[in-house]
Amino acid sequence: MSRVSCLAVASVAWVVSAMGVSLGAEPSGQAGPKPRASTRRVPIIHSTDLFHPHADPDDHYDLATLFAIDEFDVRGIILDLGATQAERSGRPAVEQMMHLARRTCPVALGLRRPLRTRTDRGDDDPEEFQAGVRLILSVLRASDDKVVLHTAGSCRDVAAAFNRQPELLQKKVLAVYFNIGRGPNEPQEECNVGYDPTAYLRMFESGLPLYWCPCFGNEGYETRYTVDQTTVVGACRPAVRNFFVYCLTKSTADPIAFLASGPYPLPRGPRAMWCTAPLFHAAGRKVYQRGPNDFVALQPAAAEQAGLKEKEVAAFRFVPMRATIEATAPAIARRPARPGALGALWQGQRDDRVGTGRPEPDGRPDCGVRVVGVHPERTIQNLILTGPKQGRWEYVETGRWWRVAFQRHGTQLDAWFQFYAPGEHQIEIVYADGTRQIARFEVPNVGPAALRVEVDPTEPNGLVFRAIDPRYPQIMASCLKNLLAELGR
Numbered sequence: 001m002s003r004v005s006c007l008a009v010a011s012v013a014w015v016v017s018a019m020g021v022s023l024g025a026e027p028s029g030q031a032g033p034k035p036r037a038s039t040r041r042v043p044i045i046h047s048t049d050l051f052h053p054h055a056d057p058d059d060h061y062d063l064a065t066l067f068a069i070d071e072f073d074v075r076g077i078i079l080d081l082g083a084t085q086a087e088r089s090g091r092p093a094v095e096q097m098m099h100l101a102r103r104t105c106p107v108a109l110g111l112r113r114p115l116r117t118r119t120d121r122g123d124d125d126p127e128e129f130q131a132g133v134r135l136i137l138s139v140l141r142a143s144d145d146k147v148v149l150h151t152a153g154s155c156r157d158v159a160a161a162f163n164r165q166p167e168l169l170q171k172k173v174l175a176v177y178f179n180i181g182r183g184p185n186e187p188q189e190e191c192n193v194g195y196d197p198t199a200y201l202r203m204f205e206s207g208l209p210l211y212w213c214p215c216f217g218n219e220g221y222e223t224r225y226t227v228d229q230t231t232v233v234g235a236c237r238p239a240v241r242n243f244f245v246y247c248l249t250k251s252t253a254d255p256i257a258f259l260a261s262g263p264y265p266l267p268r269g270p271r272a273m274w275c276t277a278p279l280f281h282a283a284g285r286k287v288y289q290r291g292p293n294d295f296v297a298l299q300p301a302a303a304e305q306a307g308l309k310e311k312e313v314a315a316f317r318f319v320p321m322r323a324t325i326e327a328t329a330p331a332i333a334r335r336p337a338r339p340g341a342l343g344a345l346w347q348g349q350r351d352d353r354v355g356t357g358r359p360e361p362d363g364r365p366d367c368g369v370r371v372v373g374v375h376p377e378r379t380i381q382n383l384i385l386t387g388p389k390q391g392r393w394e395y396v397e398t399g400r401w402w403r404v405a406f407q408r409h410g411t412q413l414d415a416w417f418q419f420y421a422p423g424e425h426q427i428e429i430v431y432a433d434g435t436r437q438i439a440r441f442e443v444p445n446v447g448p449a450a451l452r453v454e455v456d457p458t459e460p461n462g463l464v465f466r467a468i469d470p471r472y473p474q475i476m477a478s479c480l481k482n483l484l485a486e487l488g489r
Contacts, residue, residue: 041073042283043145043174045136047110049080049153049195050090053250060093060247061232062152062275064240065480067101068487071283071299074105075139080153081195082112082129083352083363092255096243099256100488108135110157113352114196114365118205122160132157137165146174148282152275154195155180159202166206175209177278183217184321184453184464190215194419195364197349204323204451210462211318213278220316220466223274225473227480229267235485238263276476277316278465287313287475295478315469315476320460326450342373344427344441353416354405366405366416369441371427374413379432380406383415387443388423419443 046066050059066072077094079085091107098104108131111122122133136157140147149158155178162169180192180200192215193200203210216222233244239259245251246258248267280287285297288308295313303309347368355362374380383395385404393404406415415427422443429437453464469475 042071042148043073043075043139043143044148044150044282045076045078045139046074047078047080047132047149047151047153047157048090049084049192050093051084051088052090052092052247053088054247055084055088057244057247058271058273058275059090059152060244061227061271061273061480061484062279063093063097064243064484064487065276065279066150067097067103068483069279069283069285071285074103075143075147076106076108076135078108078110078132078135078157080110080132080151080156081363082110082125082132083361085109086112086128093243093247096246096255096259099259100239100243102488106135108132111160112363114154114363115156115159115198115202116350118159118198118202119163120160120198121163122156123164133161133164136161137168140168140172143172146172148175148177149173150177150179150275150279150282152179153192155199155203156196159196159199159206162202162206162208169206169208173208175211175282176203176206177211177213177282178203179213179215179223179275179278181212181214181451183214183219183221184455186217188451197365201325201451204462205325207461210323211278211281211465212321212323212462213274213465215274220468220472221464222467223277223465224272225276225476226270226272227477229269229271232477232481232484234266235481237485237488240484240487241266273476273480276480277467280479281316281318287315287479289313290482293474293478294482295475296482297479313469313475315472316465316467318463319466320456321462321464322454322457322460323462324452324454326452342371342427342429342437342439344439345370345372346441346443347414349419351416354403354418356402356418359403359405364418367419367443369415369417369425369427371413371415371429371439372411373437373439374408374411374429375431375435375437376411378435380408380413380429381432382430384428384430385415385417385425386428387425388421391420391425393417 048059050063079090094107109129110132112125112129115122151158181188181190213223214221215224233241242259242262244267245264246255251258280297285299287295287297288303288311290296290308347370349365349367351366352361352364353366383404383406385393393402395404402418404415404417406413424440425443426438426440
């Protein structure tokens with residue numbers, strides 16, 4: 001596959017003094033950004049791809065962690081990926097958590113579609129999907145203190161808010177914790193990135209005070225760890241247990257009434273988590289060892305009162321980084337077709353026309369392919385697409401394979417499918433009379449591979465998370481259990 005690149009390196013300007021913390025080697029639990037007055041709580045806006053029925057229950061654990069940390073003044077919840085939220089809104093979980101924590105805040109629906117360019121303001125989305133961006137802007141304008149932005153999903157609404165009023169965000173944002181991507185200079189093929197790759201890249205060139213929290217990565221550059229759900233949920237009070245049962249069983253009962261029902265069997269099995277350490281850091285908490293395999297995340301003053309001042313554990317740190325974006329244009333692979341044969345041409349990753357297991361759009365940009373040489377008179381019965389790593393998509397419902405959508409225009413056909421892996425793909429047209437046509441095409445790596453990261457540079461423009469204690473998974477699991485055990489008491 002030929003590749004044509006036009007390189008234009010864009011540096012990310014970043015004002016170190018806006019962070020309020022040193023960019024030097026930062027031990028685990030070192031307080032993250034603090035309010036200007038130590039007696040004030042940390043204003044925070046949380047953006048989450050939390051759905052009901054859930055897509056991944058870890059978002060519910062993150063929501064519980066957010067509300068269990070007393071230092072947070074939660075100014076708003078943005079329900080990310082508005083198109084999917086319109087069908088499977090995460091609002092029931094938010095209502096339950098506000099009831100349990102006896103706290104309330106505004107809840108807003110995020111933008112419906114991915115950003116088309118890195119300067120896209122998203123202001124042509126329908127009115128019902130504008131509330132998320134407007135919530136960010138209104139909270140920042142009204143706040144006397146700088147505000148933390150925390151994302152656990154795409155970066156879409158934060159990026160769009162920045163594109164609309166960059167000066168406001170640069171003035172009023174204390175820190176951006178974005179839980180997304182893979183570690184420095186790894187292929188950025190990760191679910192949250194896939195929701196909106198353009199918004200993801202926009203964060204690195206925004207000039208905002210960045211705390212990048214890769215979900216996966218080598219050499220400790222990942223926030224992921226695993227908990228045993230029975231252990232964590234079993235330590236919670238009954239109503240909080242029911243919060244997780246409601247999510248995991250995909251209940252359709254009244255969400256508030258369900259909290260007082262039961263009892264129910266505890267959830268079982270492992271569950272991956274990602275946002276716990278970044279939320280502790282944003283709150284200014286440090287990690288302390290309370291006993292054998294027993295850890296807690298506390299404010300230093302609380303740790304001193306508990307006699308744990310000398311028991312601090314450096315489980316993770318935020319490492320200075322310098323991120324740049326290389327403006328690359330991947331080549332479109334071409335396979336010339338013989339006269340009368342089928343030919344296919346990859347069209348890039350832009351429009352949202354289809355989901356993974358369903359034919360409706362899902363808020364994520366799809367790969368497009370244009371097929372020429374389609375028989376003009378035969379009825380198409382099915383479209384079968386196969387790719388690397390056993391990827392398979394079909395137009396008809398199979399109950400197993402991902403879906404492909406298409407539109408036909410005479411001898412030309414445009415098809416769309418969710419990206420899975422780069423490499424050679426085959427598209428097969430199955431006609432109602434039993435005849436078939438086949439063509440092949442290449443899909444380049446469509447992830448934001450243009451992101452380049454230097455660790456410990458002389459001129460950093462952000463910080464990146466790194467686990468530095470080999471016990472990090474066990475430490476975080478213990479901290480989460482102990483934190484959620486106090487929720488709602």
